[in-house]
Amino acid sequence: MSSARAKKLADKVAEIRACRICLDHPEGKPLPHEPRPVVVPSASARIMIAGQAPGTRVHESGRPFTDRSGDRLREWLGVSDAEFYDTDNFAIVPMGFCFPGLDAKGGDLPPRRECAPAWRADLMAAMPQIDLLLVIGQYAQGWHLGLKGKRSVTETVRGWRDFAARNTAPLIIPLPHPSWRNTGWLKANPWFGEELLPVLRRAVDERITRH
Numbered sequence: 001m002s003s004a005r006a007k008k009l010a011d012k013v014a015e016i017r018a019c020r021i022c023l024d025h026p027e028g029k030p031l032p033h034e035p036r037p038v039v040v041p042s043a044s045a046r047i048m049i050a051g052q053a054p055g056t057r058v059h060e061s062g063r064p065f066t067d068r069s070g071d072r073l074r075e076w077l078g079v080s081d082a083e084f085y086d087t088d089n090f091a092i093v094p095m096g097f098c099f100p101g102l103d104a105k106g107g108d109l110p111p112r113r114e115c116a117p118a119w120r121a122d123l124m125a126a127m128p129q130i131d132l133l134l135v136i137g138q139y140a141q142g143w144h145l146g147l148k149g150k151r152s153v154t155e156t157v158r159g160w161r162d163f164a165a166r167n168t169a170p171l172i173i174p175l176p177h178p179s180w181r182n183t184g185w186l187k188a189n190p191w192f193g194e195e196l197l198p199v200l201r202r203a204v205d206e207r208i209t210r211h
Contacts, residue, residue: 005043005126005128006043008126009041009042009043009123009126009127012041012119012122012123012126013039013041016037016039016097016119016123017037019035019037019097019118019119020035021114021115021118022035022098022112022114022115023035025114026112026114027112027113027114028113031098031100031101031112032101033059033099033101035097035098036054036059036062036098036099037097037098038054038058038059038062038063038064038094038097038098038099039064039092039093039094039097039123040064040087040090040091040092040093041091041093041123041126041127042087042088042090042091042127043126043127043129044087044088044129045087045088045089045090045091045127045129045130046089046129046130046131046132046207046208047089047090047091047130047132047133047134047204047207047208048090048091048092048093048127048130048132048133048134048170049064049073049090049091049092049093049134049136050093050094050095050133050134050135050136050140050143050144051064051065051092051094051095051136051137051140051177052094052095052096052108052110052111052136052137052139052140052177053094053095053096053097053098053099053100053108053110053111053112054094054096054097054098054099055067055069055099055108056099056102056108058099059098059099063085064092064094065084065092068179068180069177069178069179069180070084070178072178072179072180073136073178076175076178076197076200076201077200077201077204078201078204078205079204079208083208083209083210086208086209088209089207089208089209090208091127091130093120093123093124094111094140095111095115095116095120095139095140095143096110096111096112096115096116096139097115097119098112098115100112110139111139116143120143130170131169131170131171131207132170132171132173132203132204132207133170133171133172133173134172134173134175134200135172135173135174135175136174136175136176136177136178137153137176137177138151138152138153138156141153141156141174144172145163145172145174153174153176153177154176154185154189156174157174157175157176157192157196158189158191159174160173160174160196160199164199171203173196173199173200173203175200176192
């Protein structure tokens, strides 16, 4: 890792921390609270997790996946908390950096539309060492896999072999959201645990430092 690349990434993160685009120049309704970007880039990690956006607990903690979804995700990856939060192992860069607020039914709103176009390409360019990209949910999958039109998460995740066969860098593996609300989905799709998770864990194990 070069010092120049590390500095470039640090400068970009400082810009992100100061971002107020969703309040000052919003697309639609402005963010309903003060921005608190939650993003963990890395100049050395080989694995990047691309999720949707922080939820309420992560907004409060300022640390990604500090909830039951994070517990399930770490189980899927086969890593400990210490390994997961080691920036030599993982970069964590959601599609939206700030908690977007809640809809009328109390669920999380989609990631803000301003965030990815403003920051994602530059941030990815500052992390060329990433060679495994885990894309969680339809927004990350649509962006990073170049998917057009309506395509269900189930269809995308079921086609994980097709994306792996593209032979491009980074290797991209699509995942469902690890929310406990998806427990029924996991029971209805046993192939996920039987076929995809062993491949995922091997790919992760090859790229991290064990504690």
